[in-house]
Amino acid sequence: MQGTVDGFSYGAVTPVVAYLMACLGGALGLRCTTRSLLVTHARRPAWLALGSAAIGSGIWTMHFVAMMGFTIEEAPIHYDRPLTYASLGLAIVMVGIGIFIVGYRGATGTPLFTGGTITGLGVASMHYLGMAGVRFHGRFTYNTLTVAASVVIAVVAATAALWAAGQVRGFLWSVGASLVMGLAVSGMHYTGMSALTVHLDGAAHAGGGAPAASALAPMLIGPLAFLLLAGVVVIVDPLMVVGRPQRTPVEHKPGVPAAAVTAHTDRRPALHEGRRPVHHHSRTPQNR
Template sequence: MAATVTDFHYGAVTPVAAYLMACLGSALGLRCTVRSMRGGPRGKKNGWLSLAAVSLGCGIWTMHFIAMMGFRAVGSGIAYDTQLTLLSLVVAIVVTAVGVFLVGHLGSGAKVLAAAGVLMGLGVAAMHYIGMAAMRVDGRMRYDTVTVALSVLIAVAAATAALWAAVTVRNLWSSLGASLIMGVAVTGMHYTGMAAVSVHAGHTGATSAQSSIDQLSFLLAMIAGPVIMLVVAATIVMFDPDLVLGDEQRSAPGTDAVRRGTGPAAGLYAPRPEAVNTPVQHRR
């Protein structure tokens, strides 16, 4: 018999919190990727790309498991396999790293974006379903094939859009807007994948289920590390002026050029020619 399944056990709290974490990871990942493309030593570039991958991966993974806090199957308890749960985090970071490093080093050509987007999207979907495989229920989980395929397509589209935004959107406010859209896409992929799930109650010999409190405590413990990583990444971003300012602010006319006495606005501050070396005449 099919159990009644809900993804909103705590109402709007879990989807809103999941969406915000997806937005945070997307925003940090976009800004770090932008920073990596402003030149500098290769090692520093790779450092920014690595930070972008960790931010995006942790943001997506944290979004998934915050959303899973709201998952309940009436008549079936839920437990999680720790190793598979951690494996899903590794997959999220690794596949995101593949995508951002491909774009960061090979450019933003259509073929590169398409290849990187497909690899990254399939990896995000793999992270989601590995996380689902880590879940143990007193029953059998089944998936609707069409809905699963739709969730994978959304993941690929979201990943491609994220990579495109990372190499195209340079302005700070535009990046923030892109991260809000990315949050919708990533969270939408998760809930589309969850719509494919049905649970058929009945003991299957799986590990004993946790109580709701134990399940919540486990998930909170799991997401603590990635959340700390996101806080560290946010701190690095906030203290790097080149990351906070977009290209438009950095290259705004009348800033450094005016100070050097060059540029179109330099004449406003330069002394008039007739005033240079002109002796002062005194009235008698």
């Protein structure tokens, strides 16, 4: 028996809030990734780890906020907590691998392609592992081509977002990239959901479906609190609150990847604040 699925039990509320969660996680993660390119080698892992956790938490929260509106009309649904939390860990780890590759190897060429692919696969893996944690009297099947399309969307979106993070062009650039990333992650989610078919067994009963908000809400508290904390860290950081981070003191320090130095070539003369390069040339001998 095939079940009847409704992904929008609360109307536009869940997709809009889910999109905002994806944008929030993306914005924080991309700003942290940008920040990592501007610090010394010793501090870079901390910023990259924070960015990984922010993006992973954001896409995971987006997924399960959207799932609050998901119902199967003929059967109640529940969530397996270990698998649900495992999907969060998987998202953070795989996004982290991609971000660390870009953070240390640069947001161009092979490192960008590799990091974007791994990050995108992390987004897709989180989605389908999270769906594996849905419990009801039946099973899911997926359309292979639609699943493949959702994975491609995730990979392209992640690659574009990491490229944008490596440009180091200021706050508005990161906001625009996070909006695009949020749209792509949401698009990946609903593309994956469109591949879904529900098959019910004999234990299903009519009228049993209901939104799973009460089951999901407690699990969302931790990631939401972390995103709030990450937001505070980014906001209070003195180099992140300005439109263009201060880059000059860092680019000559050891450990900064070549991509970060290259990205600094677009800075304007105003960044030098009128300082004279008195230490960069020697006096010419006086005429005899």
